[in-house]
Amino acid sequence: MTITRLFLAAATAAVALTSAAAFAQTKTVAITAIVEHPALDATRDGVIEALKAAGYTPGDTLKVEYQSAQGNPATAAQIARQFAGARPDVIVPISTPSAQAVVASTRDIPVVFTAVTDPVGAQLVRSLDKPGANVTGVSDMAPVAEHVALIREIVPSVKRLGVLYNAGEPNSVSLVKALKAEAQKAGLTVVEATATKSADAQPAARSLVGKADAIYVPLDNTVVSALESVVAVGQQAKLPVFSADTDSVARGTVASIGFDYRQVGRQTGEAVVRILKGEKPGDVPVTFAKGTDLFVNPKSAAAMGVTIPEAVIQRATKVVGQ
Amino acid sequence: MSEIAFFGAVEIGLVYALVALGVYLSFRVLDFPDLTVDGSFPLGAAVCATLLVAGVNPWIASLVAALAGSMAGLVTATLNVRFKILHLLASILTMIALFSVNLRIMGRPNVALLMQDTVLTPFYGLGLPDHVVRPLVVLVVVVVIVLLLSRFLNSEFGLAMRATGVNARMARAQGVQTDFHIYAGMALSNGLCALAGALFAQTNGFADVTTGIGTIVVGLAAVIVGETVLPARAMLWALVGCVVGSILYRLAVQLALSADAIGLQASDLNLVTAVLVAVALILPRMRLKAASKKREAAR
Numbered sequence: 367m368t369i370t371r372l373f374l375a376a377a378t379a380a381v382a383l384t385s386a387a388a389f390a391q392t393k394t395v396a397i398t399a400i401v402e403h404p405a406l407d408a409t410r411d412g413v414i415e416a417l418k419a420a421g422y423t424p425g426d427t428l429k430v431e432y433q434s435a436q437g438n439p440a441t442a443a444q445i446a447r448q449f450a451g452a453r454p455d456v457i458v459p460i461s462t463p464s465a466q467a468v469v470a471s472t473r474d475i476p477v478v479f480t481a482v483t484d485p486v487g488a489q490l491v492r493s494l495d496k497p498g499a500n501v502t503g504v505s506d507m508a509p510v511a512e513h514v515a516l517i518r519e520i521v522p523s524v525k526r527l528g529v530l531y532n533a534g535e536p537n538s539v540s541l542v543k544a545l546k547a548e549a550q551k552a553g554l555t556v557v558e559a560t561a562t563k564s565a566d567a568q569p570a571a572r573s574l575v576g577k578a579d580a581i582y583v584p585l586d587n588t589v590v591s592a593l594e595s596v597v598a599v600g601q602q603a604k605l606p607v608f609s610a611d612t613d614s615v616a617r618g619t620v621a622s623i624g625f626d627y628r629q630v631g632r633q634t635g636e637a638v639v640r641i642l643k644g645e646k647p648g649d650v651p652v653t654f655a656k657g658t659d660l661f662v663n664p665k666s667a668a669a670m671g672v673t674i675p676e677a678v679i680q681r682a683t684k685v686v687g688q
Numbered sequence: 689m690s691e692i693a694f695f696g697a698v699e700i701g702l703v704y705a706l707v708a709l710g711v712y713l714s715f716r717v718l719d720f721p722d723l724t725v726d727g728s729f730p731l732g733a734a735v736c737a738t739l740l741v742a743g744v745n746p747w748i749a750s751l752v753a754a755l756a757g758s759m760a761g762l763v764t765a766t767l768n769v770r771f772k773i774l775h776l777l778a779s780i781l782t783m784i785a786l787f788s789v790n791l792r793i794m795g796r797p798n799v800a801l802l803m804q805d806t807v808l809t810p811f812y813g814l815g816l817p818d819h820v821v822r823p824l825v826v827l828v829v830v831v832v833i834v835l836l837l838s839r840f841l842n843s844e845f846g847l848a849m850r851a852t853g854v855n856a857r858m859a860r861a862q863g864v865q866t867d868f869h870i871y872a873g874m875a876l877s878n879g880l881c882a883l884a885g886a887l888f889a890q891t892n893g894f895a896d897v898t899t900g901i902g903t904i905v906v907g908l909a910a911v912i913v914g915e916t917v918l919p920a921r922a923m924l925w926a927l928v929g930c931v932v933g934s935i936l937y938r939l940a941v942q943l944a945l946s947a948d949a950i951g952l953q954a955s956d957l958n959l960v961t962a963v964l965v966a967v968a969l970i971l972p973r974m975r976l977k978a979a980s981k982k983r984e985a986a987r
Contacts, residue, residue: 443696469802
């Protein structure tokens with residue numbers, strides 16, 4: 367009799383405990399990055415911010431675990447295994463190698479990658495719209511569509527857009543492909559000029575004079591390293607030069623739109639929240655990060671014969687060269 | 689430590705055991721401090737991944753990767769033996785050159801293998817969970833290589849190679865062609881590292897140009913930890929020590945990853961790992977000292 371009563375009491379206590387736990391609904395999100403780096407750290411902070419905004423409080427209803435591989439891919443692989451074993455509600459890998467290691471380690475825990483340029487090329491997902499399986503995320507591919515829109519806003523007369531890149535750089539090649547698709551939508555023709563080494567950048571830029579109404583420089587290592595020579599051609603020929611990255615604006619390009627990585631993190635966090643609320647990762651489409659940093663260089667623009675509209679300067683995050 | 693994390697540590701330890709065996713060959717047997725491994729490990733990953741994407745059989749791809757690593761070892765050996773460049777510098781030259789070579793081979797910084805067939809594919813779905821299958825397959829490869837290496841190093845050729853490392857002048861006096869043995873040893877050593885790179889790429893789903901960073905440190909740590917926990921005279925046990933050392937190193941990293949419980953941050957990982965390995969090296973020595981003191985006191 368007493369034993370039965372004891373058993374009953376224990377059972378009631380157990381039920382009470384489990385229901386209390388269910389009420390608290392603590393969710394665990396495990397985040398990992400390949401290395402500590404300002405952009406990657408900002409992404410992580412953005413993810414946590416978005417979770418907070420959705421009502422998950424760290425330390426109360428949310429447990430955040432963070433590991434950095436300190437630049438070592440073998441450690442990244444080991445962190446991936448650790449997370450797969452700890453079974454959090456969602457794993458958020460930041461950067462391509464971290465994401466690949468995590469995806470190789472689990473087939474059922476939801477994964478929301480971020481700061482990955484080419485998720486399909488990295489074989490993280492089969493398609494962007496319907497990723498399927500347990501993986502979705504946010505890509506930080508250059509916001510080409512936004513760049514085309516910006517160029518058209520600053521140079522309304524643009525019909526032919528010159529693009530200057532090294533055909534040996536895979537990132538540039540895929541970006542130029544995306545650029546062509548976007549340009550076609552906007553009714554522009556893309557004129558290509560390629561440079562295989564930095565010294566070829568200037569002649570390649572010159573070859574665009576008369577053939578293009580503006581030059582677009584993607585984040586291409588070869589051309590960006592010789593950017594000044596391209597800017598010089600732009601000034602001599604009154605041909606405005608735009609860049610894919612915001613850093614180049616200070617070096618003389620007219621304007622660019624780039625990422626605020628904290629915002630990229632928030633966008634990622636929103637996808638995490640959808641999954642915590644019960645959606646399947648495979649049903650959440652992969653999104654592209656929105657560029658929120660607008661850098662303009664009015665002085666350079668003037669030297670290249672264009673005036674940046676007041677509206678653009680008004681919403682710029684940074685006006686260079688004043 | 690969860691079961692998956694434990695098996696993960698063992699798996700990565702076994703993959704890097706091949707690096708440890710390679711480093712044992714160059715560093716201990718040949719007395720040749722060789723930094724080429726930081727380049728030959730990702731070279732193996734790059735060659736294997738590129739071939740897998742091209743549809744080559746995974747075992748053949750791994751073998752070709754190992755051969756590519758041997759070539760890299762031969763380059764370092766040539767720079768040192770033929771052109772008299774200091775071994776450390778010769779290996780650094782090969783290592784930095786390999787970074788560009790690896791980029792060329794892959795055509796981009798990262799090649800994904802998540803959807804490719806690998807040497808592991810046929811073993812998945814045989815009833816065992818993935819996280820057990822991976823270390824098992826790597827274990828088989830490692831055991832075969834340890835047995836072959838042990839036989840090799842105990843053969844006449846292997847003994848001559850060991851003599852070359854211990855005392856080259858003496859070996860030459862005995863009629864050993866020391867130069868040839870340095871070529872062979874360096875090729876074998878870097879071939880093993882490249883094979884490790886190929887297995888790493890296949891078990892983790894990617895080859896990345898950055899995968900080489902710190903390989904030599906991990907290999908050396910494994911060799912030294914192995915020598916400390918398994919002091920052995922026989923060649924076979926010395927090689928087993930490399931494998932054990934490599935696994936212990938990974939378990940130390942695993943412990944370091946869980947160190948947040950005692951107030952450490954993710955960014956402290958490398959420091960914690962270094963401290964754990966240092967402790968592993970110091971403890972047996974202290975035990976030895978204590979034992980000898982006891983013996984003296986008893987006298």
